[in-house]
Amino acid sequence: MSTSTRRSFLHETTVGVVGAATLACASPLRGAGANEEVTVGLIGCGGRGTYLGGVFSSVNNVRIAWVSDPDKSRLSSAAKGFNGQTPQVARDMREILDDEAVDAVIVATPDHWHSPAAILACDAGKHVYVEKPCSHNIREGRLLVEAARRNRRIVQHGTQVRSTQMMIDAMQMLREGAIGDVLVSKAWNIQRRGSIGHGQPSDPPSSLDYDQWLGPTPRIPYQSNRVHSGWHWWYAFGTGDMGNDGVHDIDYARWGLGVETHPDRIAGLGGKYFFDDDQEFPDTQQVTFEYSGDGNPGDKRMLIFEQRLWSTNYPFNVDSGVEFYGTKGKLFLSRRGKAQLLGERNARRELKFGLQEQDAESHVANFIDAVRDGKTPNAEIQIGHLTSSLCHLGNIATRLGRSLEFNPKKEQFIDDDEANRLVSRTYRASHWAKPKGT
DSSP states (O other): OOHHHHHHHHHHHHHHHHHHHHHTTSOOSTTOGGGSOEEEEEEOOSHHHHHHHHHHHTSTTEEEEEEEOSBHHHHHHHTTOBTTBOOEEESSTHHHHTOTTOOEEEEOSOHHHHHHHHHHHHHTTOEEEEOSSSOSSHHHHHHHHHHHHHHTOOEEESOGGGGOHHHHHHHHHHHTTBTBSEEEEEEEEEOBOOOOOOOOOOOOOTTBOHHHHHTTSOOOOOOGGGSGGGGGGSTTTOOHHHHHTHHHHHHHHHHHHTOOSOOSEEEEEEEOSSOOSSOOSOSEEEEEEEEOTTSSTTTOEEEEEEEESBOOOOGGGOSEEEEEEETTEEEEEETTTEEEEEOGGGOEEOOSSOOOOOOHHHHHHHHHHHHHHOOOOTTBHHHHHHHHHHHHHHHHHHHHTSOEEEETTTTEETTOHHHHTTTSOOOOTTOTTOOTTO
C-alpha cells in the first residue's frame, strides 16, 4: 500500500473508531440479545414505506406495531398489516412516539419530514431507520447527528450499499491498493423520468390531511403535482433526483474515495434542459467536489456526479454506477450488480468478489442487530449526513450556477451569504416539529 493510500486508510479507520466510541454508550435493547422482540412504528406509508414494512416484519422477532400517514387511503392500506401482523393506526406520528413499547421507527416520509421526524424520534427514546437522504438541508443533517448522540440512539441511513457484501468486498479491495491510490471517482444517475406537468392550486382531497403533510414547512397552497411522488421535484419538499436516486451512487463514490469529511470546493452546472413542467430541480446536472486535504499532491481527491433524467444511454449499459480512477488502474461498480476491474493500460483483471445488487434485506437486518446489541450500524447517521450533504451542496452549486468554497468544520460557505441562506430553511415558527437549533 502506498503512503497516500495508507494515510487515507488510516484516516478512515480512525474516524470509524471515533464513531464506534461515540456509539459505545448507545443503549442495547433491554440487554436480551438476538431473541428479544423489536417493536417498530412505521411513519410514512407510501410505496417505500410499505416496502420497508414488509422487509422489517420479515426479520425474526420484529413486529410492526404502528403505522402513520396523513393520507387516509395509504393509512388504510398499511393497516392491513405485514406478514400477518396487524398494526395500530395513527394519523399523528406523535401517538407512536408516545408509546413506550416502541423501540424503533422507520421514517419513510417525503424528504422535508426526514430529519424533523427522526429528531423527534431520537428525543422520544426511539432508534431510527431513516430513508435517504437523511435531511432536507445541511443544517437539519447536523441536528440529526447531534440528536442521535445526545439521546444515545442508533440511527441507520437508508443507503443499502453499505450492507451489500459486493460493495463491502470491493471497498476492502480498494483499501488494499488494487488500483493504487484512488484519486477520482465519478458517479452517474441517468434515466428517463416523466413530466409532472403544469398544475394549479386547489383544495386538497378529503382523504389527505394536508396541514399534517406539510409539517413544519411554511404553508404552500395544495397542488396535485406537489404531493405523493411529485414532491421530489420541489425545493420546499424534495432534494431533486440527486437526493432521491443519485444519493446511492454518491454514497459509494465517497466511500471508495476514502474521504470522511465535507468537500471544500464545489462547482455545479445544469438546469432544465428537457422538461417543460413545474419541477424546480434540474433534469441535467454536472457537479464536481474537491477535497483539498493538506493541499499537496497525493492528498487531494475529486468526486464527480453526472445526471441526465431524459436519457436511456449510459456507461456500461447501466443507469447507475461509479468509476474509481486509481494511479494503477480503474474499478467500475454498480449497485445493479455489475463490476469491472482494469489494471494499467486497460488490462483486464479478475474480480475477487461476487456480483450482487444492493441488498435492502441485509441493511435492515444490520439495523435490527445494532438496535439489539448497541453496536454501530453500517450506515450510521454521520455517514448519512456526509453523503446527503453532497446532494445538498451539489444542488446549491447548480442552483446558483457558480463555484463555491465550503468550510467543512463550520458547515458554512465562505464569504457567501446567498449560498449560506440555502444551508438551512425557513420553518413555521410555532410548529411542534420545528427542529430545535433552526
